[in-house]
Amino acid sequence: MISRRAIYSLLMLAALGVLSLLLAVTVGSVSMSLSELSMAVAGRGDPLFGELVFSLRLPRALAAFATGGLLALAGALMQVLLRNPLADPYVLGISGGAAVGALASMLLGLGTAMVSGSAFAGALLSTLLVFGLAQGRGSWTPTRLLLTGVVIAAGWGAVITFMLSLSPADRLPGMLYWLMGDLSYARSPWLAWLVLIPVLVVTLPLGRSLNVLARGPLQAAALGVAVKPLAWLVYGLASLLTAVAVTTAGSVGFVGLIVPHMLRLVLGNDQRLILPASVMAGGALLTIADTLARTMMAPEQLPVGVITALLGVPTFLFLLYRSR
Amino acid sequence: MAILEASNLVVDIPGRAAGQPFSARILPGQRWGVLGPNGAGKSTLLHTLAGLRPPRSGQVLLDGDCLTQLRRRQLAQKLAVVFQERQDSFPATVRETVLIGRHPFLSPWQRETARDLRLANQAMEALSLGLLGDRLVSTLSGGERQRVAIATALTQQPAIWLADEPTNHLDLHHQVAVMELLHRQAEEGAAVFMCLHDLNLAARWCDHLLLLYPDGELCFGPAETMLVPAALERLYDQKLSVGNINGVPVFVPG
Numbered sequence: 001m002i003s004r005r006a007i008y009s010l011l012m013l014a015a016l017g018v019l020s021l022l023l024a025v026t027v028g029s030v031s032m033s034l035s036e037l038s039m040a041v042a043g044r045g046d047p048l049f050g051e052l053v054f055s056l057r058l059p060r061a062l063a064a065f066a067t068g069g070l071l072a073l074a075g076a077l078m079q080v081l082l083r084n085p086l087a088d089p090y091v092l093g094i095s096g097g098a099a100v101g102a103l104a105s106m107l108l109g110l111g112t113a114m115v116s117g118s119a120f121a122g123a124l125l126s127t128l129l130v131f132g133l134a135q136g137r138g139s140w141t142p143t144r145l146l147l148t149g150v151v152i153a154a155g156w157g158a159v160i161t162f163m164l165s166l167s168p169a170d171r172l173p174g175m176l177y178w179l180m181g182d183l184s185y186a187r188s189p190w191l192a193w194l195v196l197i198p199v200l201v202v203t204l205p206l207g208r209s210l211n212v213l214a215r216g217p218l219q220a221a222a223l224g225v226a227v228k229p230l231a232w233l234v235y236g237l238a239s240l241l242t243a244v245a246v247t248t249a250g251s252v253g254f255v256g257l258i259v260p261h262m263l264r265l266v267l268g269n270d271q272r273l274i275l276p277a278s279v280m281a282g283g284a285l286l287t288i289a290d291t292l293a294r295t296m297m298a299p300e301q302l303p304v305g306v307i308t309a310l311l312g313v314p315t316f317l318f319l320l321y322r323s324r
Numbered sequence: 325m326a327i328l329e330a331s332n333l334v335v336d337i338p339g340r341a342a343g344q345p346f347s348a349r350i351l352p353g354q355r356w357g358v359l360g361p362n363g364a365g366k367s368t369l370l371h372t373l374a375g376l377r378p379p380r381s382g383q384v385l386l387d388g389d390c391l392t393q394l395r396r397r398q399l400a401q402k403l404a405v406v407f408q409e410r411q412d413s414f415p416a417t418v419r420e421t422v423l424i425g426r427h428p429f430l431s432p433w434q435r436e437t438a439r440d441l442r443l444a445n446q447a448m449e450a451l452s453l454g455l456l457g458d459r460l461v462s463t464l465s466g467g468e469r470q471r472v473a474i475a476t477a478l479t480q481q482p483a484i485w486l487a488d489e490p491t492n493h494l495d496l497h498h499q500v501a502v503m504e505l506l507h508r509q510a511e512e513g514a515a516v517f518m519c520l521h522d523l524n525l526a527a528r529w530c531d532h533l534l535l536l537y538p539d540g541e542l543c544f545g546p547a548e549t550m551l552v553p554a555a556l557e558r559l560y561d562q563k564l565s566v567g568n569i570n571g572v573p574v575f576v577p578g
Contacts, residue, residue, distance in 0.1 A: 083413040142413075205432035211420075212427050216411040221376055223480070224400030224428035269414040 006273045009266075013280035017065065020287040024061035025053055027291055029298055064183050064290040064304070065283035066192030067249040068259075072282025073200065074241035075256025076263075076274055080210045081234050082142040085264070088256035089242035092149030095253075096156030097126025098246035099179055103163050106175055112185075116247040123243035126152065131235060181252030181305030183290045195244045199237050200279055206230070207272030214269065252305045254312040255282050265319045285311070325352045325513050326402045326483035328373060332382035335372045337365055342380055343540025350484070355510045356517040357526035357547070360536030361560055366519040367408060367488050369536065373517065374405045374486050386484075400428035404482035406473050408489050408519075412461050419457040421472055422447055425479030440479075447478040450505060452498075466493035474502060478509075485509060487518040491525060503529040523564075523575040527551055535559050 026032050032040070032049055039045030040053050075088040089095045101122025105114045130152055134145040160179065167175060178185070203210075209230055213220045217227045245252070259282040263274055289307040296302060332345040343365070350356055358366045371377045373384055375391035384391045386402060404425070412421075425447070426440040448454050451471040456464065461472055470493045477485065485506060491499040503525060506516045520526045526533060526547070533550035536542050537559060544550065551573055553566050567574040 080414075083411065085414070208427060208430065208432070212424055214414050215416075215421075215424070218371075218376055219405075219407060219410070221396055222374060222400065222405040222407070223424060224395075224397035226396050264414070268420075269416055270420070 006267075006270075009273065010277060010280070013277055013284070017280045017284045017287075020284040020291075021061050021065060024064065024287050024291045025057045027295055028052075028057060029295075059189055060183055060186060060290070061287055063186035063189035063192060063248055064287045066189050066196050067183070067186070067245045067252060068255050068282035068284070068286025068289075069196050069200075069279040070192060070241045070245035070248075070282075071252060071255040071286070072259035072278035073196070073203070073275060074238045074245065076260035076271070076278040077203065077210075077234050077238045077241075078256075079260055080214050080271060081231060081238070082145055083214055083216065084142050084146055085261050086257070087146060087149075089238070089245075090251070090253050090256065091146070091153065092126075092130055093151075093153030093156055094123050094126045094130070094149075094239055094242045095246050095251050096153045096160070097129070098123035098243055099251050100156050100159050100163070101125075102178065102246070102250070103160060103167075103175055106171060106178070107163055107167050119247045120243045123239055123246060126156070127235065127239035177303050178250040180303035181250045181308070182301075182303040183249050183293075184301055185250070186248050189248070192244055192248045195240060196279065199241060200276065203234075203237065203275050204272065206234075207270070207275060210234070210271040210275075211269070214271075249304070252286065252308060254305075254308045255286055258308075258312040258316045259285060262316065262319050265322075326387050326515070327351055328403070328484050328515060328517070329385040329388075330373065330382070331385060333372065333384060334380045334382055335365055335368045336378060336380035337368055340365075341540060344542050345382055346534075346542060346544075347382075348534075348544060350515045350517055352483070352513045352515050353510050354515050354532055355506065355530045356515075356532045356534060357530035358517070358519045358534045358536060359523065359526055359556075359559060361538055364536040364538050365540075366536055370405070370486050370488050370517070370519055374403060375399055376405070397428050400480070402482060403484040403486065404477035404480040406477050406485070406487040406490050408492060410469065410473060415460050415462055417457065418448065418453055418459050418461055418464070418472055419444060421461050422453070422475045422479050425476040428480065443481065444475075444479050447475040450478060451475045452501070467495060467498060470494055471498065471502075474505070478505070483514055485514055485516045485518070487516070489519055489521060491520070491522065499525065523556065527575070528572050 026037055030052060036045060036049055040049035043050065071089065078087040078092065079085050098119040101118035102115050105118040130149045134148040164175060209225050212223050212225050213230060221227050260274060260278045263277050263281055267273055267277060286304065286308065289311060290304045293302040293304045293307045328350045330346045330348050332347055334342045334345050358369065360366050368377065372379050375384060386394060386399065391399065423436055423440065423444040426436055426443065430436065448457060451474055453471055453475055456468065461469060474490060490502050494502060507529060510516050530547050532544065533547045534542060534544035535550060535555065553564050556575065557564050562577055565576045565578045
């Protein structure tokens, strides 16, 4: 039974996503109207607009959308797995690991490809570390996993501060911006989309199993879910999503924590609805936030992470306060 | 109809010496009650029979197949477990929770059908939860949550019920209602295996009893042969007075 409300919500979110992309493409140092945009898309009109849309704004907007989607989906998956609405890639230290990897290669003056590669390695290392340590000799209890993640995140935080204090002054701004999450370095959105779409397609049929898993591993096993394989699959997917998001845009906080939670407060906790809704809402949120980051203090560009936090915190608190 | 069989089963309780092996067949229509003091391993036995914990030795067979050979999904299509403890970390309504009992029967892409919804609604009616369908489980009382758990298992339409203290938190009326429900399930061909704390419920509603002693010793048989005051006094290390109401023995501590 696909409720009418679910379809309605998804359509609303899809419309919001399209709107956010339109906004991102048309607003900026040179604003354009919708008719100018359609001319540019058709290849007519001022060639400057065409250049602006296809080389600069659209790739960045698509990167922002995909990153937001990746982070929100990763957060939604981890929250179900740990049965804890506090779980997200940042809280669990996975993006901390990615940041350490990226900063280390920036410190060594390595190229962009190496920065991406070591961010990815850092994220995976962090995942293995958190889940390996949390498993220990007993079984995973969600609290233990969360606690391990929090402590490891704090450890990565110390390593990051250490590296920042070692780095030469001229590299500091770039590194800091990257730490706060910044899409101005996001040149190509394709990796993010290439990961986002297949992972979403893989997780959709898992939705009902995840609903059952949210009721605890014993209950899930009693209802026919193969818990261990499912848990490992979801951990793997969530770290892949995080690693790609961090590689694309640095450490953008709050999206993975806030978006799924807000959606749950409004839509309930059916993962078959929450997972696709998270992708759309996370994508739209980050696209809008990045547009604001580019334009609010133009020509200065703010790191997008600042905007997501400034938008996210009050919205989240308001929803939490209003919730049942 | 399905038959659950324990074959030389020794449950694994860490740090405890192996108990006496348990071999028995739980047949359709039978209602088994497991009695024993706290910590005797009743829940562990129940979880082991459900294939949720590996045994220390021996095996559990469902219709002749060892549980380890079966996929969880196949198992869940025949066997339902009512747990003593439940976790609800995310908000969910009563209807959503009860409907989850259909999970083992649905393929990944399939949505719940009208029939699934009807089964869930019938189960909610059977446990007088009809008016609570849209309430969040987290806002319910302990006894109401217990009924939600039983309704979820009922929606699963199991051939075998493994219920850990199904009358926990229930008021007198609902204790009897749940026992009558399990009785009807057995009459319709299900096998019921439940841990109970209340000797009198066991005496009235079970036809087979398994006594689990804290030292790992066990004995079982038809209920009328097991309700021996001396054995029960040793089981609980508690003096008992026995009365008789309408032919059913009644046990009172004292």
